[in-house]
Amino acid sequence: MTASSTRRTSVARSRTAAFGAIAVAGALILTGCGDQTDKGSDSGSSSSSAPLASKLPDSIRKAGVIKVGSDIAYPPVEYMEGGKAVGVDPDVADALGKQLGVRFDFQNGKFAQLIVGLQSKRFDMVMSAMNDTKDRQNGIDSDTGKKVGNGVDFVDYFTAGTSILVQKGNPKGIKTLDDLCGKVVALQQGTTSEGIAKAQSTKCTKDGKKAITLQTFDTDPEALLRLKQGASVADLNDFPVAAYNAKTSGGGKDFEVVGDQIEAGPYGIAVTKENTQLRDALQAALDAIVKNGEYGKILAKWNVTQGGVTESKINGGS
Numbered sequence: 001m002t003a004s005s006t007r008r009t010s011v012a013r014s015r016t017a018a019f020g021a022i023a024v025a026g027a028l029i030l031t032g033c034g035d036q037t038d039k040g041s042d043s044g045s046s047s048s049s050a051p052l053a054s055k056l057p058d059s060i061r062k063a064g065v066i067k068v069g070s071d072i073a074y075p076p077v078e079y080m081e082g083g084k085a086v087g088v089d090p091d092v093a094d095a096l097g098k099q100l101g102v103r104f105d106f107q108n109g110k111f112a113q114l115i116v117g118l119q120s121k122r123f124d125m126v127m128s129a130m131n132d133t134k135d136r137q138n139g140i141d142s143d144t145g146k147k148v149g150n151g152v153d154f155v156d157y158f159t160a161g162t163s164i165l166v167q168k169g170n171p172k173g174i175k176t177l178d179d180l181c182g183k184v185v186a187l188q189q190g191t192t193s194e195g196i197a198k199a200q201s202t203k204c205t206k207d208g209k210k211a212i213t214l215q216t217f218d219t220d221p222e223a224l225l226r227l228k229q230g231a232s233v234a235d236l237n238d239f240p241v242a243a244y245n246a247k248t249s250g251g252g253k254d255f256e257v258v259g260d261q262i263e264a265g266p267y268g269i270a271v272t273k274e275n276t277q278l279r280d281a282l283q284a285a286l287d288a289i290v291k292n293g294e295y296g297k298i299l300a301k302w303n304v305t306q307g308g309v310t311e312s313k314i315n316g317g318s
Contacts (some may be wrong), residue, residue: 050101112190123202132317154268182210
């Protein structure tokens with residue numbers, strides 16, 4: 001994504017590689033994170049009057065709900081407020097629900113475990129600022145290059161790149177990835193950002209400089225706390241998230257974004273390879289809300305219009 005917004009991917013990404021390999025590792029044991037969203041009935045058939053209801057699989061249409069795996073700690077893309085999931089992704093999901101006649105039930109989990117939860121049928125889909133990458137599509141561990149799962153299909157709905165977030169005033173003079181050589185960087189595990197940091201660390205040593213010391217955490221707020229405390233010099237993050245934290249944390253006095261966005265690419269809604277009917281229904285619904293203007297209003301609400309798409313693509317990531 002070259003847009004002013006951020007992303008989560010796999011290690012070949014930033015939450016690009018991380019939004020990488022860990023997420024597709026079928027060998028990982030599913031972590032039992034409870035649903036922390038607002039509760040509603042998971043039963044009740046879909047609204048047959050919705051324009052695209054007939055495109056859904058019968059089982060989902062009858063249930064009236066799509067279970068969504070998400071790491072709900074990534075504002076403004078998704079975060080908890082008043083016991084409810086809010087942000088760009090929940091708003092887009094609500095708009096999709098109007099087209100499909102179903103409710104999207106966001107269920108909280110660790111980012112690196114979301115695809116595992118999808119493959120084990122805990123979720124119907126994953127929507128969590130996840131970068132669409134070839135490794136994720138093909139079930140490849142980005143760290144080892146080995147196939148570890150069946151892979152997933154993506155319905156691309158947004159575009160973002162990775163940004164460098166530093167303490168306000170940039171006391172360490174960080175401007176580019178090269179400035180991170182020999183320093184401590186904190187970030188979320190299993191994201192594209194982790195992959196970018198690892199690749200940069202390798203480049204540092206090849207250039208005769210010291211490697212980056214990486215501190216990885218289950219959630220982004222943990223990494224941000226390390227940066228705020230001065231225990232790291234930077235956090236690599238999706239642009240929208242980095243910009244949001246720079247604007248809001250400490251009333252805008254804690255952090256700032258430096259340098260240009262890195263490796264922009266698409267966010268995708270992930271579904272299993274065999275669930276092509278749900279995939280195609282989601283794509284049709286996304287195209288519908290782009291066309292009717294609802295999608296644009298949501299992005300404007302969250303100040304992330306630069307990441308908007310004009311049409312949805314299937315597996316458009318590289």
